[in-house]
Amino acid sequence: MGEGVGVSRGETFGAGFFVRWLEGTASAVDREAGLLTELDSAIGDADHGVNLKRGFAAVAELLAKEPPATPGAVLVAAGRQLISTVGGASGPLYGTLLRRTGKALGEDERVGRERLAEAFGAGVAAVSQLGGAQVGDKTMLDALVPAVEALWTSFGAARTAAEEGALATVPLRARKGRASYLGERSIGHQDPGATSSALLFAELAGTARAEGAA
Amino acid sequence: MRMLINVPETVVADALRGMAAAHPELTVDVEQGIVVRRDAPVAGKVALVSGGGSGHEPLHSGFVGPGMLSAACAGAVFTSPVPDQMVRAAAAVDSGAGVLFVVKNYTGDVLNFEMAAELAEDEGVQVAKVLVDDDVAVTDSLYTAGRRGTGGTLFVEKIAGAAAEEGAPLEQVEAIARRVNARCRSFGVALSACTTPAKGGPTFELPEGELELGIGIHGEPGRERRGMMTSREIADYAVDAVVEDLRPSGPVLALVNGMGGTPLLELYGFNAEVQRVLAERRIPVARTLVGNYVTSLDMAGCSVTLCEVDEELLRLWDAPVRTAALRWGR
Numbered sequence: 001m002g003e004g005v006g007v008s009r010g011e012t013f014g015a016g017f018f019v020r021w022l023e024g025t026a027s028a029v030d031r032e033a034g035l036l037t038e039l040d041s042a043i044g045d046a047d048h049g050v051n052l053k054r055g056f057a058a059v060a061e062l063l064a065k066e067p068p069a070t071p072g073a074v075l076v077a078a079g080r081q082l083i084s085t086v087g088g089a090s091g092p093l094y095g096t097l098l099r100r101t102g103k104a105l106g107e108d109e110r111v112g113r114e115r116l117a118e119a120f121g122a123g124v125a126a127v128s129q130l131g132g133a134q135v136g137d138k139t140m141l142d143a144l145v146p147a148v149e150a151l152w153t154s155f156g157a158a159r160t161a162a163e164e165g166a167l168a169t170v171p172l173r174a175r176k177g178r179a180s181y182l183g184e185r186s187i188g189h190q191d192p193g194a195t196s197s198a199l200l201f202a203e204l205a206g207t208a209r210a211e212g213a214a
Numbered sequence: 215m216r217m218l219i220n221v222p223e224t225v226v227a228d229a230l231r232g233m234a235a236a237h238p239e240l241t242v243d244v245e246q247g248i249v250v251r252r253d254a255p256v257a258g259k260v261a262l263v264s265g266g267g268s269g270h271e272p273l274h275s276g277f278v279g280p281g282m283l284s285a286a287c288a289g290a291v292f293t294s295p296v297p298d299q300m301v302r303a304a305a306a307v308d309s310g311a312g313v314l315f316v317v318k319n320y321t322g323d324v325l326n327f328e329m330a331a332e333l334a335e336d337e338g339v340q341v342a343k344v345l346v347d348d349d350v351a352v353t354d355s356l357y358t359a360g361r362r363g364t365g366g367t368l369f370v371e372k373i374a375g376a377a378a379e380e381g382a383p384l385e386q387v388e389a390i391a392r393r394v395n396a397r398c399r400s401f402g403v404a405l406s407a408c409t410t411p412a413k414g415g416p417t418f419e420l421p422e423g424e425l426e427l428g429i430g431i432h433g434e435p436g437r438e439r440r441g442m443m444t445s446r447e448i449a450d451y452a453v454d455a456v457v458e459d460l461r462p463s464g465p466v467l468a469l470v471n472g473m474g475g476t477p478l479l480e481l482y483g484f485n486a487e488v489q490r491v492l493a494e495r496r497i498p499v500a501r502t503l504v505g506n507y508v509t510s511l512d513m514a515g516c517s518v519t520l521c522e523v524d525e526e527l528l529r530l531w532d533a534p535v536r537t538a539a540l541r542w543g544r
Contacts, residue, residue, distance in 0.1 A: 045432035050412040087293040088322035180358040
């Protein structure tokens with residue numbers, strides 16, 4: 001991967017960092033699949049955990065077999081793999097998030113945190129456009145949008161913002177996705193998509209911390 | 215958990231293997247989750263491709279064959295298929311006359327079929343799409359994902375399929391599919407939640423003596439919960455909900471659909487009540503179909519779909535069809 005383990009030259013990150021982050025996410029999603037499915041059964045159709053688990057396992061497998069050379073290529077490949085394996089709404093939405101973020105990173109061999117935050121902005125905008133949702137609709141965007149904003153400050157802040165964003169979906173009424181059919185009855189449940197988005201950012205922060213970045 | 219399965223991970227593949235064994239007139243790609251009529255592509259004929267999460271059998275794979283779908287894509291349980299499946303299916307059935315995607319209005323189905331349409335067009339396949347959104351239990355507003363596609367899907371696939379079989383060009387098949395959807399309305403009732411293989415338990419809690427009105431076909435709860443009602447009361451409620459929205463001025467096709475866990479004894483009894491309400495409202499019923507067609511795994515309950523028809527739509531409905539689950543004429 002052309003990069004030593006644990007190295008963060010001037011806090012920039014190479015392809016290996018992104019591979020480790022997504023591998024970590026695959027493990028986290030595997031560990032939390034039951035919780036995600038449980039949350040989804042309350043207001044959706046009880047498949048979020050199992051679908052994401054299948055998708056991220058396929059991402060980890062792909063990245064292990066054919067590790068791309070740049071951060072952007074890692075994210076684009078991972079996004080494509082999610083679209084091809086997850087199904088449901090999560091496949092296109094998470095796939096678009098990673099693919100468009102990766103495209104925004106271009107062909108740079110190493111990227112810094114602020115560069116990543118900027119690219120993520122493009123990814124999140126694409127997700128918002130694809131799903132036609134905004135913050136407050138009780139979707140993954142409720143975790144993603146504050147997380148990406150906080151990523152300009154630090155990885156830890158992004159993690160915290162994502163977790164708070166996911167928790168903040170509890171009192172909301174769903175306006176998008178299958179939970180929207182419940183109307184008032186969706187209130188009082190945490191959104192499974194926002195919860196999995198928080199996992200993604202928790203793993204990002206965890207990977208950064210393990211490699212000495214904040 | 216009382217399910218006739220091996221492990222949740224292979225439920226869909228196992229079902230497709232069994233379907234292939236039972237239906238040599240179909241080509242089943244178990245690996246990719248695609249069911250194709252064996253004689254496809256049929257020269258000069260517009261192809262119809264549909265698909266969705268598994269767990270709604272016989273929808274969609276049971277409707278593949280002459281007079282209806284050219285191919286169906288089976289997703290994981292209650293999860294839409296992925297674009298790769300749809301693109302493969304489209305390529306397998308396109309004769310050059312184009313492909314109509316029949317898409318139920320769920321965010322996942324819509325997004326994946328949209329991506330698939332783009333990719334298929336890149337490969338030179340002409341694609342049109344029709345969105346089925348017949349469920350009156352859902353308010354179509356800015357605050358929901360729009361009406362769900364349920365029982366009306368059967369009418370769209372059958373009638374548009376018949377038009378394609380007759381050799382109608384793509385834009386005409388698409389227009390007929392849209393016309394059918396615009397004239398279809400459905401309402402569903404659950405007497406129990408369904409069990410998804412992955413969860414292994416009921417997808418929502420429905421205490422003994424209560425029912426859910428306005429359920430969808432994915433084990434998602436409905437719009438209202440009430441104490442148990444009789445078949446007569448449920449028919450009044452469901453047909454009223456459909457008729458109020460559809461306001462038919464001509465004859466209708468009626469579908470009394472089981473959700474998977476209700477015996478035909480009850481469905482036929484329920485149909486008697488549905489026919490009574492329609493007669494009271496002076497709505498002529500041209501044809502009636504009773505059975506399990508658009509199901510939600512083992513959910514007990516039923517749905518009513520009405521489709522207002524003119525002469526052309528009725529003729530296309532009566533046209534021969536030869537699929538695993540729907541078969542008449544010739």
